[in-house]
Amino acid sequence: MATRHSRRTYAASGQCGLAIDNHMRITNTTATTPTTAGPTHRLTTLPTYVFAWLDELKAAARSRGAQLIDLGIGNPDQPTPPTVVDAIARAYADPRTHGYPPFRGTPTFLHAAARFMGRRFGVAIDPEHEVVCVSGGKEGIAHLVMAFTDEESIALVPDIHYPVHSRVAGLVGGRVHLLPLRRESGFLPDLEAIPESVARRARLLIVNYPHNPTGAIASLGFYESAVAFCSRYDIVLVSDLAYSEITFDGFVAPSVLEVSGAMNVAVEFHSLSKTFNMAGSRIGFAVGNSDVIEALYAVRTNMGYGTPAAIQEGAAFALDHAEELARPVARRYQERRDLVIEGFRSLGWEARPTPATMFIWLEVPKGFDSQGWSQHLIDRAGVVVTPGNAFGPGGEGYFRVSLVAAPNVIREAIARLRRSGIRFARS
Numbered sequence: 184m185a186t187r188h189s190r191r192t193y194a195a196s197g198q199c200g201l202a203i204d205n206h207m208r209i210t211n212t213t214a215t216t217p218t219t220a221g222p223t224h225r226l227t228t229l230p231t232y233v234f235a236w237l238d239e240l241k242a243a244a245r246s247r248g249a250q251l252i253d254l255g256i257g258n259p260d261q262p263t264p265p266t267v268v269d270a271i272a273r274a275y276a277d278p279r280t281h282g283y284p285p286f287r288g289t290p291t292f293l294h295a296a297a298r299f300m301g302r303r304f305g306v307a308i309d310p311e312h313e314v315v316c317v318s319g320g321k322e323g324i325a326h327l328v329m330a331f332t333d334e335e336s337i338a339l340v341p342d343i344h345y346p347v348h349s350r351v352a353g354l355v356g357g358r359v360h361l362l363p364l365r366r367e368s369g370f371l372p373d374l375e376a377i378p379e380s381v382a383r384r385a386r387l388l389i390v391n392y393p394h395n396p397t398g399a400i401a402s403l404g405f406y407e408s409a410v411a412f413c414s415r416y417d418i419v420l421v422s423d424l425a426y427s428e429i430t431f432d433g434f435v436a437p438s439v440l441e442v443s444g445a446m447n448v449a450v451e452f453h454s455l456s457k458t459f460n461m462a463g464s465r466i467g468f469a470v471g472n473s474d475v476i477e478a479l480y481a482v483r484t485n486m487g488y489g490t491p492a493a494i495q496e497g498a499a500f501a502l503d504h505a506e507e508l509a510r511p512v513a514r515r516y517q518e519r520r521d522l523v524i525e526g527f528r529s530l531g532w533e534a535r536p537t538p539a540t541m542f543i544w545l546e547v548p549k550g551f552d553s554q555g556w557s558q559h560l561i562d563r564a565g566v567v568v569t570p571g572n573a574f575g576p577g578g579e580g581y582f583r584v585s586l587v588a589a590p591n592v593i594r595e596a597i598a599r600l601r602r603s604g605i606r607f608a609r610s
Contacts, residue, residue, distance in 0.1 A: 255567040263464070271464075274493035284491055289316070296470060315468065315469050317479075317490075323468075328351040337359070338358070344574055390422055396544055400436065427453065452468075461497075519541075520536060527545060545583075547582055549608040569585070
């Protein structure tokens with residue numbers, strides 16, 4: 184990895200092929216009698232997208248007249264703070280914001296991101312070389328994976344993960360090596376268990392703490408180990424820190440960039456979607472090693488223009504007022520977390536309060552797999568949860584509950600489950 188502040192030029196490239204290690208399921212959806220040119224095998228051999236299956240299940244239930252309570256989606260149910268909306272409106276009233284935005288991001292937004300990193304994590308960031316605006320964390324991570332993955336390389340991804348962490352590698356011809364995450368180890372990967380032959384071919388290690396979907400957290404000690412591992416093998420360390428401000432019970436999420444030497448190997452993604460209820464605005468930023476940022480920037484310039492300038496102005500306001508705006512959001516999710524934990528405990532689950540995120544991760548009862556359990560709850564109680572295998576093979580046997588409903592709706596969901604005779608039975 185090049186030293187901090189050095190610059191490189193990256194050319195765009197296209198690759199093909201897919202191979203996924205550690206038994207991730209592959210489904211071939213190629214039509215048998217295509218009438219037009221079909222999509223590439225990189226697309227058709229991707230693992231089944233369970234979220235699409237769940238959407239079809241919900242649509243079928245609604246067509247039968249079901250009134251669903253949807254605790255499966257991760258979409259915030261609250262509006263963007265009015266002061267942020269006002270900042271966006273003021274900016275859009277200026278015709279100078281109506282053209283294409285700067286590829287890297289507006290100076291206002293980039294400097295606000297750097298100030299946020301300094302205040303929140305004590306990390307000094309160069310806004311000109313170490314930050315780039317992204318149209319949401321999902322898109323940003325996808326572009327970074329594209330920049331560093333090809334047929335000769337491997338991406339290291341936990342076997343329970345947000346889907347974009349693994350799926351883009353397949354779309355561009357790369358290999359994914361899955362790292363086991365288990366409850367008994369705090370849903371943290373054992374980096375030292377990665378085979379030497381795999382580590383030497385790896386280009387990326389993707390981590391996400393606080394973790395979607397399990398709610399697990401990581402300490403600075405874990406990040407120190409990850410930085411050391413990536414430094415040893417010249418791997419880009421990608422930290423998805425989308426839930427840094429949604430924390431409870433006094434826990435404060437660290438940044439990998441607080442670790443000495445992290446700037447030599449790491450890039451971190453921050454999203455405004457959850458912290459500020461700005462999911463529809465599609466805004467976030469990547470921050471870290473300048474060479475990695477430059478590679479991400481190069482992909483983005485080949486793919487599009489970026490988030491509208493007026494949205495960036497509102498996002499800059501949000502970052503500069505994060506302390507006052509984020510606390511009420513976190514308090515709301517904590518109240519909902521406590522209701523969900525209490526409710527599922529009353530139904531027999533050994534539910535544990537998570538210290539972060541907007542999700543609760545629970546075991547599937549005996550006699551069901553993850554998807555069968557999700558379908559059962561829809562059919563019996565009209566309650567939607569996300570099957571754990573939507574997040575990779577390590578999620579089989581679990582389901583995710585999203586804290587995206589008001590307290591009275593959560594109480595009604597638990598009441599529906601109780602009236603339907605839903606109880607936990609250990610497998």
